[in-house]
Amino acid sequence: MPKRSNEFQKLVYLVRVNLSAGATVTESKMLRDRITGQEREVDVCVEGIVGGTPVNVCLECRDHARSADIGWVEQMKAKHERLRTNALILASRSGFTKGAQEVARQYGIEAISLDKVDHALLKARSALWMKCVTFSGQQVKVGVLPTPMLPAEPVNVVPDNGVFAANGIVLGQIGELVKLALNSPAALHQLFNEGKEEHRWFELRWEAPRDQHENPIFLQKLEPLVLREIQYIEIKGPCEFRISEFGLRRGNLAGVEVWER
Numbered sequence: 047m048p049k050r051s052n053e054f055q056k057l058v059y060l061v062r063v064n065l066s067a068g069a070t071v072t073e074s075k076m077l078r079d080r081i082t083g084q085e086r087e088v089d090v091c092v093e094g095i096v097g098g099t100p101v102n103v104c105l106e107c108r109d110h111a112r113s114a115d116i117g118w119v120e121q122m123k124a125k126h127e128r129l130r131t132n133a134l135i136l137a138s139r140s141g142f143t144k145g146a147q148e149v150a151r152q153y154g155i156e157a158i159s160l161d162k163v164d165h166a167l168l169k170a171r172s173a174l175w176m177k178c179v180t181f182s183g184q185q186v187k188v189g190v191l192p193t194p195m196l197p198a199e200p201v202n203v204v205p206d207n208g209v210f211a212a213n214g215i216v217l218g219q220i221g222e223l224v225k226l227a228l229n230s231p232a233a234l235h236q237l238f239n240e241g242k243e244e245h246r247w248f249e250l251r252w253e254a255p256r257d258q259h260e261n262p263i264f265l266q267k268l269e270p271l272v273l274r275e276i277q278y279i280e281i282k283g284p285c286e287f288r289i290s291e292f293g294l295r296r297g298n299l300a301g302v303e304v305w306e307r
Contacts, residue, residue, distance in 0.1 A: 069094035077102075077129040086129060104131045107138075114138035114157075116146045123153050154234055181237070181248055181285035183224045190265055190274035198277070201265060210264045210273055217257060224281055227252045237285070245285060252279040 075091035078084070090105035106122050108114050119136065126134045134155045136142075141159040142150065150157040186205075192198040205221030227233060233250055241248075255276055257263055264273040 075104075077104075077131075080128045080130075082128075086125065088126075088129070088131075101132045102130055103133045103135065104129070105135045105137060108136070109139045111140055113140045114142045114146050116143065116149050119146045119149050119153070119155065119157070123155065152232070154232075181228065182283045183228055183250075183281040184283040185281070186220060186224055187280045188220070188265060189277040189280070191277050193272055193274055195270060195272060196267070196274065200280075203265070208266060209276075210266050211257065212262065212264065212273065214266075214273065217263060220279075223252075223255065223263075223279060227255075227279060227281060241285065248283060248285045250281045252281070253277075255279055 070093050072091045072093070073089070075088045076085040077088055077091065079086050088104045089107045092103040092105070094101055104126060108118060114136065118138075119142075122134065122136055136150060136155055136157045138157070138159060142157050147157055186203050188201045188203050190199060190201055203220045205219060205224070207220040209217045209220060209223060211217055227250060237248065255263055255278075262275045264275050266273055
């Protein structure tokens with residue numbers, strides 16, 4: 047294990063003493079990369095059970111004289127997208143640049159300065175907490191752009207409807223896109239920030255979806271046989287929010303609305 051700074055040890059101590067019963071803290075925790083299968087080290091991993099589901103809150107610490115920049119935030123985001131991380135907190139001894147703070151906020155990552163860690167972690171009843179949400183997309187509508195033969199219109203779809211490239215190659219299914227949208231950092235960010243325990247329904251609108259190469263994607267109409275570019279994907283469904291004293295505050299998500307029903 048590498049030598050840790052006093053600020054890092056202070057962070058670990060504060061996390062330990064403010065946990066609710068049943069959660070554990072491990073320094074230098076090794077988590078498996080979903081893509082490579084290799085073990086990767088995480089500075090601190092907080093593990094517990096929320097609503098019967100195992101939850102990991104991971105903390106990464108940066109002990110540099112310079113403020114953490116956008117590059118480090120992006121690097122940590124990419125790393126933890128491939129690990130079993132439910133919430134990510136980044137801590138920097140010298141704080142964060144303004145750009146890095148905004149990028150972290152947009153991704154739903156908690157960014158704290160180690161010299162202010164007492165105030166960042168010890169809030170309310172001096173307890174860490176997590177907002178948990180369960181949700182499912184039950185109603186999916188796809189807006190398509192006009193073609194020379196057909197007007198723009200919303201189309202009700204089912205999970206196994208195909209999604210196509212401009213050359214007619216099948217890229218996947220609508221169900222896969224819905225899953226991708228619901229698990230995107232932006233969507234989770236908004237849901238966790240805006241969702242309340244009284245909310246029972248959510249709506250997500252994904253404007254101009256693209257493939258991994260940023261090319262437009264299409265639905266196929268059989269009669270007449272034509273590809274129609276997807277303008278947006280609208281997903282609606284039930285949701286349930288729970289507050290549990292375990293994790294740390296998460297951030298926010300653009301384009302999602304949650305409301306009582």
